[in-house]
Amino acid sequence: MISLQHLHKTFSGASGAVRALDDVSIEVAERQIFGVVGQSGAGKSTLIRTVNLLERPDSGTVAVDGRDLLGLDAQGLRAARHDIGMVFQQFNLLQGRTARGNVELALEIAGVDRVERRRRAGEILDLVGLSSRADSYPAQLSGGQKQRVGIARALASNPKVLLSDEATSALDPETMRSILELIRTIRDELGLTVLLITHEMDVIKRICDSAALLESGRIVEQGRLADVITTPGSRLAADLFPLHDLPPDVSGTVVDITFSGGSADRPVIAQLARTHGFDVSILGAAIETIAGKQAGRTRLEIPGSGTAVDAAIADLRSQDLLVEVIHTPSRAAS
Amino acid sequence: MIDYSAPDFWPILIQNVLQGLVQTLYMTGVALLVTIVIGLPLGILLVGTERRSFLERIGGSRGLSATINRILNFVVNLGRSVPFIILMIALIPFTRLVIGTFIGTTAAIVPLSVVAIPFFARMVEIAVREIDPGLIEAADSLGATRWQLVSKVLVPETAGALLLGLSTTVTSIINFSAMVGVVGGGGLGQVAYSYGYQRYSTAYIVVVIIVIFVIVMVVQILAGWAARRLAHRIPSTKSRTPLVAPPT
Known part of the structure; x- marks a missing residue:
């Protein structure tokens, strides 16, 4: 038009x-x-x-x-x-x-x-x-x-x-x-x-x-x-979900998980804890109604790094969730 | 020397002043009409033909608008700068052409209009310049023609300021009309001059001053009142919405 x-x-x-x-x-x-x-x-x-x-x-x-x-x-x-x-x-x-x-x-x-x-x-x-x-x-x-x-x-x-x-x-x-x-x-x-x-x-x-x-x-x-909102690295999406900056003392791997439509009510955190044995902490979360649909973004810290964490991330991605890795601990720390 | 104690002194004074008043009102009224008809469009053109203004492309040409703007500014400045007494003399051939003579009350209307038009045009210019550019943008977004913009938006929205400018113009025309009287144009100026000055009657001077003062006051008060009525900016207390909504 x-x-x-x-x-x-x-x-x-x-x-x-x-x-x-x-x-x-x-x-x-x-x-x-x-x-x-x-x-x-x-x-x-x-x-x-x-x-x-x-x-x-x-x-x-x-x-x-x-x-x-x-x-x-x-x-x-x-x-x-x-x-x-x-x-x-x-x-x-x-x-x-x-x-x-x-x-x-x-x-x-x-x-x-x-x-x-x-x-x-x-x-x-x-x-x-x-x-x-x-x-x-x-x-x-x-x-x-x-x-x-x-x-x-x-x-x-x-x-x-x-x-x-x-x-x-x-x-x-x-x-x-x-x-x-x-x-x-x-x-x-x-x-x-x-x-x-x-x-x-x-x-x-x-x-x-x-x-x-x-x-x-x-x-x-x-x-x-x-x-x-499901585009990795989207600036608009980042502005739509106002999550705060990372605290300076994070030691583990930090990921942003975006839920939209059907995945919004999936028990992701419980699953990470149960299936992969991680004690995740929530650094931030925002739930918004965007274009008439519920959508949310959660920032989680998974302790450590390496193959176990990579496997957990791959598992989340296989469930149609947008997972963006924001921070990985440096080699010296791990 | 006039004899104050003569039994017909005051009746004659009243008659003379009344005649002068009628002539002054006639000169001022007609000159004012001419001034509005020519000065209003002139003032609007003065603002409109400026760069990035609402008439910046007359006939699609930016050059034409710029040229018109320069010419109008020149004419207005010229008209504003020539002293009235000189203007009056310089206009004699023109007055004779338009009216047929350059002596008398009707002939005086020509120089009065010529001096008042640039004055009022500047007043219009100031008023139109003050208008919120957002209103012009809104009219443009609605697809208004230039004529619709001027007649439906610019003039009505500046009506209050225009009226106040008009009342200042009236005062100035009355002022100049007195000068016309000295050279045979009639009106209150002539009454004051020929009786008050040439025949040493202070009573004439005082009465003429009072009458002119009253005219100017009435014009100012009426214009101020009308301008306030037109503005609609001060909400009347009756129709104002309550700050707290009544419980539903």
Whole structure:
């Protein structure tokens, strides 16, 4: 649905040229929620703005719903933008219009007549759960309510794609969750395709089907979350399971075991102790719901090293568990 | 010298001041209308045609916008820097062309408008510059035309600041309209000049000052009130949501 190919963008700033996008390619399938995560300054904002050409790339292609946006004239681009809704971190609502008025703005711009505007605005405010505040001005609404208006405005012209530019970053955690829930609900009900950018892994974890990690304008890693978490050495997976750094005094072999789907409730530790006779200690663990499924990662320390430990690891791997060896004791110590 | 004790002194004064007031309001009102019609688009263009602004590519050309921007800035600076009394004289041929004469109240509207347009354009420029760039981005994301952006977003969202700028402009037009009076343009300025100065009547000066002061005050208060009404930024206590949700 969204296809970005080989995007390059360089800004010439006061302190020299800044490479905001460096050969970025992303494919977002229909009805998917795709998250791009990265530090501030990684190029996320530039990336999401190329999708509706608020920012024009220096080179590369941008296609939404099979339509090449860079080839469109001004009028064609405006029409294409009616099919691409966008929500913003700071909501960007008109202070002089009510919630309903802000939603109707989108419809006025799209050339919808007065009666239909009124009907559609009511309908969409109802969908985002804000019918009771339709006549309130933004100054009278909470952050979460403002973002609901922002979402309603973005959805008013029946777009196929929703772009979310840090939509939950200005909100408290509880409100963030309710807004993310809302985005997932509208994806399910309206069959939208969602591209979002965020600096919070929690957002990726909660609603995304796929994710990409952006660093200094480059995509470091991307894929479906279900695949990412079972990919050895995945940076995204490491960020999804926040395990602490190794303590300095570990003496044995340290392994990270990732459980996903069916293996999540397997008695691995008991098995290691019983079958292989190891007294394992747990250094850390994280259980997360990722892409709607339970998944977890446990960091274990197995005393010693050598063939017995290798056999135990091989045994775990044969059970379809992702086992990554994080630390092996040096020869001198063993 | 005017005889204060003459029985018809005050009735004549009131009649003269009223006539001057009507002329001043007429000059100011028409000049203000002209100023809005020309100054508002001018101010918006001044901001919009800047680099990386919302009209940076008029007709798809960045060069055209840059050229328009330079020309407008030059014209506005020129208009702002020429002293009004000189501007008035310099405009005589133009005034004669537009109105047919350069003497009288109607003719005075031309220099008044010419001096007020760049003044108001700068006020509009300041107001539009203050707008949150996020609003322009949001309108762009909705596929707004430039006209929709200006008419549905920029002007309504800056209406409060525009009104305050307009009230400052009105004050300045009234100010200049008094100068017009000295050279035969009529209005309160002429009343003060020909009775107060040339015929040494302090009463005329005092009354004219009071009337002008009242006009300016009324304009400022009305504009301030309307700007607050338009802002919608201060939620009224009645409709504010309670901090604690009622038990369900």
